[in-house]
Amino acid sequence: MGLAIDTSFLYAVKGRLQAAVDGAALGAARALNLGETLQDQQTAASQNAVNWFYANFPPNTWATTGTVMSAGSATNNASGFFSQSVNIYPDMSNPQLDHVDLTASTKVPTWFMHWFGLTSTTLNVKSSATRRAAVVMMVLDRSGSMCAVNGVPGTQPCSKASAGSACQDMINAAKEFTGSFAAKRDYMGMVTFSSNAYVVPNSGGTIGVPDQNFQTTLGFTSTSGTGPGYLDNLQCEGGTGTAQAIALGYQLLVQTALPGALNILLVETDGLPNTMTMNFYDSTNNITMLSSASSTCTDLTPAGVPLNGPLTLKKGGFNKASLIPNWNNFALNLTSPPFGSTNPGLYPNTPLGMIATVYSDDPPASKFSAAYYQWSNPAAQTPQKTAPLLSGSWGNSGQYNSNYYITGAQSCGFNSVATTISGKNYPAGGVSGYGLSQVASVTDFASYPMTDVYGNSVNPSNAYKSVNTISDAKGITRLKNTWTDYHNAALNATDNAAYNARANTTYPAYVFAVGLGGNSAGAPPDPILMQRIANDPDGDTFNSPAQYPACATETGCITYGTSSGQLQGTYVYAPTSNQLAQAFLQISSQILRLNK
């Protein structure tokens, strides 16, 4: 009888001790993101283990004595640092997985068996937790609406220095976000977007592939302090080219090539997608999508104008729909590393063509503007040419670098309606015509392609919005040239970009989304689109009262269950920019839970 009682008691204590060690192991794994160096992180993990263990199993719990929690074995050297209480080592088959091992022991008194000389029994338990490295690509909206202050449109461009602006709040929140991840252990990169998408180079100077020095590159704020980076230099202005930014972000995420890690896209936006970059030359069918009846597009560039690095622009271009562009040496060079054949991306290589960014007004307005340009491969250019775009000049001069435009062709897309709007400070020789008046119909375009240059479909299966299509002169299906169709197409392309990222079986990504309300009166973030992007079936679980219902109750909302192989992320809506920091915190908290 006494043996039964003592054994039962022993079993109960073991359960409690085991739970305490389990909690400590998880607490330790969670603390691996604290600190700027691996040694700091191990120290933090070790300390967290102690904190969590004794919170769950204080000394003398249930009359136990001599409680010890320590590991401190030689395998700690796998991380290079000795630790008294936690053993951290990488997984043999997946280097992106860290194991955290703990052991603990305690002496449990016996109540009956001590009459037979057995006064206590020593219990030993161990526990292990794992932490997967996170590869996070931030996709941040720095469109003009982010300059709003308390919902009132602000002066563009704006920056971190623009007091009270959403741009400032976003930058601070993003720095907090980067600070919540583990430098040297996690990977992070950043794509920002307005009318185009912009990639921040990583610490190695290559194009934006997430790396482990992200806090130094991007900037951060954490309990360890704060550091400056590209985030501090962001300027906000322009349109909202969400689709291409998501696609580019995922492209770079894939190139990190860490399928064993937790691959994550974080998309933040304050409005509706309204801009796409498209190729208006169909090289396969040898036809442009210009209107031969009304287009006056003419490439005025003299032949042989030297461009960036080895590239030279030859005379060519287009002046009628029937003509084929002749930009032989101005290929849109996503075919070269790191975008192309050596590290093949998951999107089709962008073809040589007539590339234009088309911006459409947000509802209820219904006008367009467009800029033609060719985007060459920055990696193939000399550093001095890439520098303005890629190394810190985030204002107009860097944003609309003349090297990326076809000089002289800027008025294409506007026919003769366009007039120059002042206030844009583009570089000399650059795109002086970019800020042209918006027009109700882009008469140069007969239609639009069915994908943007990143391969995002404007009318995918399970499309969010319906679009109208037409057949061109060769009977090929194109997107109809109306504002409504283009607007809906931009939403569809964005949805499709996120779908492609989630549906890839080799590098399936979680997509988390932050929507910021209050900035764009006519076009706040569409909750259905954001739920679709994040593949989040839940309604608003972060605001009270809830701002939107569950996906299943909304017309047009589709999410995919885990049986489909698609990961489910979370959409967090911040009604005002003051709540952006807390929205980012929610996301980082979610991610840090996932990687345990």
Next chain:
Amino acid sequence: MMSKIQIASRRLLGQKGQEFIMFGLMMLFVYVPLLLWMFVMGMSMIVSIQTNNLARDMDNMYIHGTDFSTYGAQQLAQLVATGLDLEFPTFGATGGTTNLNQAKNVGSSGNGLIWVTQIMYVGATTDPLCVSVGAANCASPNNFVYTQQIEFGNSTLTTQKDTSVGYYAGSGITSSGVISAPLTDSTAKLGSTAQTAMKSLWQTTSNGQASLVDGQTVYIVEVFFQTPTLSMGTLYKSPGTYARYFF
């Protein structure tokens, strides 16, 4: 041989029935209470182990992302608590549609009550969390704040045992129990009793511990089960079993 028989006969004559009386008294005052105590202790131990395992398993699920504001997750907890009689109402409806999330799903039947709480330590006004919302807007520097709270089961049991971390008293809580603005909502701060308890547990240097830093989060699951079947009328009132884990 004869002598022994005589002795036995003499005892039987003089002490006939004493063994029965002694045995009866021993049974009444020693063996039966001991057996009952054994039974109660044994059953209490079983329930305690079950309760602890439930709290541990739930906390493990919680920290790995299980959303206990959903009916499915609450049913999962019910499954793990098989035999303990955890009961809660079915989810209500809003606008004719059954709620998908319900942070507080309590009734008055069953023997169990569960609290799932997430608290976060907010550092000084100069620390990142407060800086991110502006020091002037930071409502609870140097304090623990609620970031999520979910409760389900039999709420009448709070008269026997209540949560050790208190309740979020404000209105900024969502249907999934998330506190919308824990940094700027002054009601997100733990009440004084719970605040003191958590600080003494976490913001200490005892046992080699170190104070939590700005932004560190603690995932807490508390479980209480009353055990009326282990009570013996007015003679013994079973206190029930309570388990709490911090992950």
